[in-house]
Amino acid sequence: MGYFAESFAELYNADGWIDMGMYIGSGSSAPGWWTVIASVMLIAVLAKGNADEQEHYK
Amino acid sequence: MEDQILALTAELAAVKSAAQVTNTMFAEAYYYLTIPLMVLIHAGFLLYEMGATRVKNVLSSGTKNLLAFAFTIITFYLFGWWFYWALPTFPYDLASGAGYMEISGIEYANAIALPWGDSAQYMGPNMADHASGVFWGAFALFAATTASIASGALIERIQTVGFVICAIVLGSFAWVVAAAWGWHADGWLVTEFGFHDFGAAGLVHAVAGFFALGILINLGPRVGKFNADGSANHIAGHNMPLTVTGLMLIIVGFFGFLMACIILPGEGWSWYADQGTTIYGTPMTLSALAFNVCLAASGGIIGAWVVTRDPFWMMSGCLAGIISVASGLDIYFGSTVIVIAMVAGMILKPCADWLEGFGIDDAVGCVTVHGTIGLFGVVMLGVLGSGAPGLGAFAPEDTVAISLFGQVVGAVVMFLLGFVPGYIVSWLVHKAGMLRIPESVQIKGLDAVKVPAQAYPESMVSPESDS
Numbered sequence: 001m002g003y004f005a006e007s008f009a010e011l012y013n014a015d016g017w018i019d020m021g022m023y024i025g026s027g028s029s030a031p032g033w034w035t036v037i038a039s040v041m042l043i044a045v046l047a048k049g050n051a052d053e054q055e056h057y058k
Numbered sequence: 059m060e061d062q063i064l065a066l067t068a069e070l071a072a073v074k075s076a077a078q079v080t081n082t083m084f085a086e087a088y089y090y091l092t093i094p095l096m097v098l099i100h101a102g103f104l105l106y107e108m109g110a111t112r113v114k115n116v117l118s119s120g121t122k123n124l125l126a127f128a129f130t131i132i133t134f135y136l137f138g139w140w141f142y143w144a145l146p147t148f149p150y151d152l153a154s155g156a157g158y159m160e161i162s163g164i165e166y167a168n169a170i171a172l173p174w175g176d177s178a179q180y181m182g183p184n185m186a187d188h189a190s191g192v193f194w195g196a197f198a199l200f201a202a203t204t205a206s207i208a209s210g211a212l213i214e215r216i217q218t219v220g221f222v223i224c225a226i227v228l229g230s231f232a233w234v235v236a237a238a239w240g241w242h243a244d245g246w247l248v249t250e251f252g253f254h255d256f257g258a259a260g261l262v263h264a265v266a267g268f269f270a271l272g273i274l275i276n277l278g279p280r281v282g283k284f285n286a287d288g289s290a291n292h293i294a295g296h297n298m299p300l301t302v303t304g305l306m307l308i309i310v311g312f313f314g315f316l317m318a319c320i321i322l323p324g325e326g327w328s329w330y331a332d333q334g335t336t337i338y339g340t341p342m343t344l345s346a347l348a349f350n351v352c353l354a355a356s357g358g359i360i361g362a363w364v365v366t367r368d369p370f371w372m373m374s375g376c377l378a379g380i381i382s383v384a385s386g387l388d389i390y391f392g393s394t395v396i397v398i399a400m401v402a403g404m405i406l407k408p409c410a411d412w413l414e415g416f417g418i419d420d421a422v423g424c425v426t427v428h429g430t431i432g433l434f435g436v437v438m439l440g441v442l443g444s445g446a447p448g449l450g451a452f453a454p455e456d457t458v459a460i461s462l463f464g465q466v467v468g469a470v471v472m473f474l475l476g477f478v479p480g481y482i483v484s485w486l487v488h489k490a491g492m493l494r495i496p497e498s499v500q501i502k503g504l505d506a507v508k509v510p511a512q513a514y515p516e517s518m519v520s521p522e523s524d525s
Contacts, residue, residue: 021179032174
């Protein structure tokens, strides 16, 4: 889940920057879980938004 | 001597490497800068739509517009981008396999366009990848633009969340399918029919325009738009200068939109090492855009002025002028552009009036400007550009060229990809009670009912609110 590199040297080698994502959780299942969380939040926001909106129209 | 040759060889390699770095950084910056330019389209839509709204509904229209932008971009990240790469060969290939260029198909999309698993490395910060983010960003703004196009037609009576659901389907699915089929070198409309739509007249504008028509049929008109005898009343927006300025900002953003339609040379993903091209790999330059976009905008304004003398329709004509030639901006001559754009500007208002005669309340002329003129542009390219190559020199020799038949097929497909999903999703939203705002709320004003803010000082209220 954490950041995969501990030093600048680890990010950069003789051939250039490493050829992979350089974000927190790269190479792990973390991006997938963040995507699930974001998707659930989005659906929840729409559901709550609609409930509030229908209240306004009563 | 040998040492000198070795030194020169090393220097040459260093120069080539530096040149490649410059090219890569230029390409990255080029596409990156198209993104804020396209955000200007949304600034324009925001002003345009709020200006076309009555005072009592101004902020509600703004809220709806902002949410369309936000939700479309996020959902385009979550799944829209995947559809673009997965579907070019579908349904010709029901398994949606890779096309001739091998940059399409479900397997390819899974590898580069999903925000999880191994493909996540192309959906986030990656120092070895200078292309994915800027291409995704440009396409995300294309998506948001498409969703925002439909927004204006629906003002003052569509519910916010119901609209957002429709916008997501349009921006992150319907137009993406159109782009996969007709705006991709492996797209079946391109490879089988020679469909050509450089500036997205069909796959963005027509799809969005007819998607809006599908919604309008289920949504119905604003309260007070039509009389009992079927005649229409004009419902004026509260601020024409805001609307016209917004339209001009949309034109500014169009320059960014269209420059993002060019594939730059010299990169691993480029079609050629030394020439810019269209997305189809056919020749294209920014100079061509400079000639044709400026002339189209001007021709459209003049054409609409001839018929209407109305600044709203003149600026709508400006948009229509560009849309009418967008499919062939890469191959039209400047004077040809003037003629087509002027005709588009002239037919605009009569087409909008004709649609209104069917009881359709399109508040800003969206169906006509984007839908009708979009299809007009697609077909005009078939009339004038038949025989021109549809794909670059890399394509198989028997590749189909641009033709009237191919453009008509493309126009029909774009109409259906807009209208059918628009009608179906809005029908479902309507059945869920999430589409139309109750008439009592429309009469009272949407801002007073559901927006915790005030657009203008208390001294400036609308007559409708008072009543």
